[in-house]
Amino acid sequence: MSGGARELTVDLGERSYPIYIGTGLLAELGRKFTDRGFSVKSPVMLVTDSAVEGLYASKAEESLRASGYTVTRAVVPSGEASKSLERLDVLVEEALKAGLDRKSVVIALGGGVVGDLAGFLAASFMRGVKFVQIPTTILAHDSSVGGKVAVNHRLAKNIIGAFHQPEFVLYDLDTLASLPLREVRAGLSEVVKHGLIWEEAFVDWCEENAEQLLSLAPDALGYALYEGCKVKSIVVSRDEKENDLRAILNLGHTIGHALEAVAGYGELLHGEAIAIGMVGSARLAARFGYSPDIAERTERIFRKFGLPVRIPDSCATENVMSAMLHDKKFTEGKMVFVVPTAIGSVEIRSDVSSEWVKEIVDGLREGKS
Numbered sequence: 372m373s374g375g376a377r378e379l380t381v382d383l384g385e386r387s388y389p390i391y392i393g394t395g396l397l398a399e400l401g402r403k404f405t406d407r408g409f410s411v412k413s414p415v416m417l418v419t420d421s422a423v424e425g426l427y428a429s430k431a432e433e434s435l436r437a438s439g440y441t442v443t444r445a446v447v448p449s450g451e452a453s454k455s456l457e458r459l460d461v462l463v464e465e466a467l468k469a470g471l472d473r474k475s476v477v478i479a480l481g482g483g484v485v486g487d488l489a490g491f492l493a494a495s496f497m498r499g500v501k502f503v504q505i506p507t508t509i510l511a512h513d514s515s516v517g518g519k520v521a522v523n524h525r526l527a528k529n530i531i532g533a534f535h536q537p538e539f540v541l542y543d544l545d546t547l548a549s550l551p552l553r554e555v556r557a558g559l560s561e562v563v564k565h566g567l568i569w570e571e572a573f574v575d576w577c578e579e580n581a582e583q584l585l586s587l588a589p590d591a592l593g594y595a596l597y598e599g600c601k602v603k604s605i606v607v608s609r610d611e612k613e614n615d616l617r618a619i620l621n622l623g624h625t626i627g628h629a630l631e632a633v634a635g636y637g638e639l640l641h642g643e644a645i646a647i648g649m650v651g652s653a654r655l656a657a658r659f660g661y662s663p664d665i666a667e668r669t670e671r672i673f674r675k676f677g678l679p680v681r682i683p684d685s686c687a688t689e690n691v692m693s694a695m696l697h698d699k700k701f702t703e704g705k706m707v708f709v710v711p712t713a714i715g716s717v718e719i720r721s722d723v724s725s726e727w728v729k730e731i732v733d734g735l736r737e738g739k740s
């Protein structure tokens with residue numbers, strides 16, 4: 372493996388799998404397939420999007436072909452709209468025409484959109500074929516680990532899905548160099564989230580190394596993604612199907628999802644929306660008697676990463692509230708929230724009054740402190 376590469380394992384018994392993080396890893400893809408004993412007789416399908424295809428698809432395919440694999444490429448339009456049943460239908464047709472069989476492997480080369488879509492294809496095609504994740508965004512350190520795969524319905528996001536763990540995750544840091552800065556910032560929001568829910572020392576480190584991370588310095592980036600994937604892996608290993616613990620990964624997501632829905636998907640990137648949401652959750656913590664310093668610190672960190680920490684005027688409070696009430700995280704008149712108890716630890720509260728949430732949403736307006 373190339374210099375400075377890191378490896379960790381998602382511990383799920385016989386479905387355990389490795390995550391490789393480092394530079395120059397795309398060129399090793401074929402060897403990883405051979406090492407795992409994937410059949411060269413079954414065609415491999417590489418799913419990618421229109422922005423990533425021209426940058427990295429050939430490199431991945433060359434490596435596979437050099438190891439004797441037949442690869443077919445499927446390209447979907449870049450963007451959230453590709454996570455649809457219509458797009459899945461097209462992919463199934465392409466898979467059938469390419470002669471994929473039960474021993475075939477589907478590869479996702481791209482961000483979370485490609486990962487979720489190709490993952491759902493792998494979960495459902497012939498009742499499930501092998502799946503490999505090659506994340507190319509920072510945000511996808513989160514989505515590529517843990518096995519949640521899904522497409523959207525016009526009425527709800529991620530509502531048609533499955534749990535389908537990959538065979539391995541190959542995170543080649545070289546692919547991140549082409550990411551627009553706004554996507555870098557948004558992805559780092561989820562990295563910081565993993566610190567906020569689990570490990571104060573990692574939050575300290577992120578804050579100290581913000582510049583390095585924003586400029587994609589390989590050592591800092593490799594370490595940050597390793598730590599982010601590590602937290603996600605530990606949580607998923609203990610609670611794969613989100614019976615309890617896994618819900619802590621939703622820190623900032625109750626408000627964040629509502630903001631994304633109200634602003635219109637794509638207006639506010641996921642990582643941006645949850646940064647605002649995490650500030651909101653930290654303010655909620657003060658209502659439960661936890662230190663107001665948590666909210667101040669949370670806000671300071673996200674500002675340092677150039678992320679938004681206030682709700683845009685385009686999102687009216689009543690619309691944000693009604694989007695939250697329609698979300699899955701609402702039960703019997705009370706809202707369920709992940710609330711920080713300190714930097715690096717959280718608890719799940721199911722006794723959050725919607726009045727408090729409304730006050731917090733109102734208080735998070737531009738121009739308010």
Ligand SMILES: NC(=O)c1ccc[n+]([C@@H]2O[C@H](COP(=O)([O-])OP(=O)(O)OC[C@H]3O[C@@H](n4cnc5c(N)ncnc54)[C@H](O)[C@@H]3O)[C@@H](O)[C@H]2O)c1
Binds near residue numbers: 421423481554
């Ligand atoms: N399954 C999970 O557990 C999970 C967790 C978090 C998020 N998600 C999902 O992930 C999706 C968001 O993921 P995302 O932020 O990676 O979005 P994305 O896949 O849309 O990628 C963001 C943008 O960057 C482009 N891009 C990707 N890689 C690039 C590269 N290396 N260079 C240049 N451009 C590149 C894409 O074409 C796209 O325009 C959402 O659909 C969300 O629901 C899933």
Ligand SMILES: [Zn+2]
Binds near residue numbers: 513561641
């Ligand atoms: Zn998220």
